[in-house]
Amino acid sequence: MDYTIIDAHSHLWLNQDTIVNGLPVRTIDRGRSIFLGEERQMLPPFMIDGRNSAEVFLSNMDYAQVSAAVVTQEFIDGNQNEYLADVVKRYPDRFFVFGMCEFRKPGFLPDAKELIARGFRGLAIPAHRLPLGDDRVWLNSSEMMEMFKYMEKHGIILSITLADGALQVPEMEDVISECPDLKIAIGHFGMVTMPDWMEQIKLARHKNVMIESGGITWLFNSEFYPFDGAVRAIRKAADAVGMDKLMWGSDYPRTITAITYRMSYDFIIKSPLMTTDEKRAFLGENAKRFYGFKNLIELPYIKNMSE
Template identity: 75%
Template sequence: MDFNIIDAHSHLWLRQDTEVNDLPIRTLTNGRSLFMGEERQMVPPFMIDGRNSAEVFLSNMDYAQVSAAVVTQEFIDGIQNEYLTEVINKYPDRFFVCGMCEFRKPGYLQQAKELINSGFKAIKIPAHRLFLKEGRIMLNCDEMMEMFHYMEDKGIILSIDLADGDTQVQEMKEIIQECPQLKIAIGHFGMVTTPHWQEQIKLARHTHVMIESGGITWLFNSEFYPFAGAVKAIKEATDLVGIDKLMWGSDYPRTITAITYKMSYDFILKTTEMTQEEKALFLGKNAERFYGFKNLVSLPYIKNMSE
């Protein structure tokens, strides 16, 4: 490959110990977690202590020849700002990390300012988790809009996962109109297997909006490798907004309970439905430009014992 691969959607944590919708999420053993009332295989079973550390991820990245990764956050993992501060200080050339606030109750504007002042260059909103028992938190409410204006002024990236289909698209349109210079990365490829997913993709017709494919192999898991439906969706999104607006993301580590980390992008390398330039842009060059990665490492291919 004559380009560096960058993962635009991944997760790190040392332990899950949180609640979502009053339901507990706790790290167990052998890669399993108590997840909102049931036991789930959260990470591969060989991660017996449940620690989803930067070092384990780097080992996977080095093996798969992935030069760098964007670490996002999700409420189901708990807020990981403290650990991610350690990660970015220790591995600044390998990771770009997103801070996350407690968006489910007022006061997150001040939290965002503190995170930005401490050095975070992006803020993550798991917006699909903002449909609470006590009511929906709107993305265009006053406190959110004030935060977005602050982020725009400071050059901070918004990383956001939206609810299925076009549920929150109108709110996003208002944000983009109000903050046209705000850089936005929309995750999960618009929840591509749900109706009206294309409406999320179309948001990338705006100059500073990008789409990343974190979780696309999970969404097409019923097909399994080589994920022909995912390739077809990437081609459709390319027709809608152009390949220069799309980025690959793995959603590591949850997706590698079903496939290896390398398989989460290898199906792109092997498809004949995309050109070499399209593959290079999707797998790395777009993310390198959008997130401003510098000093990317080039990793050698290490031959497997099974070859």
């Protein structure tokens, strides 16, 4: 393959067992979970034990010729710090993992510092699931700002997914202004199918802010493969901030309940709307530079039985 592929947004867990907004998220069977009051197909149905393990992901990565992956975290999966610390220890050249604290209530700063001391090179905030009502958790609160300055000082990367539209953009502008050297990856391509999504994209005009496309095939699921609307959105974002500020992400494993893992990026390779150099940058080179991946594996193409 002429491309180095790096997945800038994925998830791993051994078991889901948590509470979000007072409702359970819990692994059951056949790839399904109880998700906020209803049964959902969380994993492909052949993953019958509910384990979304690094080894299964590596098999998918090898098959799809994806050299490395960034593993972020989400409250709906529960805290996966212990498992991810073990994953990156066993597979240091294949994964960059993010730690996560309980950001929904005050007092998280000591835990964040402990994760950094343990060797986590990034912290993830699922900011779209923070309280946004009367008990709102502000991204520019004093405790958040203290943590961000500590991360900036120690070279720790922030992975953050924002609420739909521009709701949290002014807070992020404050964070970026106070911490201009803090490296930030904004997820879900700014929630691209929602109003005002470009306001999130425009944050990447700042030097250390990147945008990753985790979940873009989910957001354009109603359109489905080959996701022409998604490619046009990537093109629009690139015209605004430059292709060098954008990274491909799959949102594995949730998105592969509908498509294969390879399909989550090959619609980019097949698109006539991006040049070869733009595809190389978007699919891997930008993430390689931003996350500092080294010793990337080269993966051969293995023919399918159907070929």
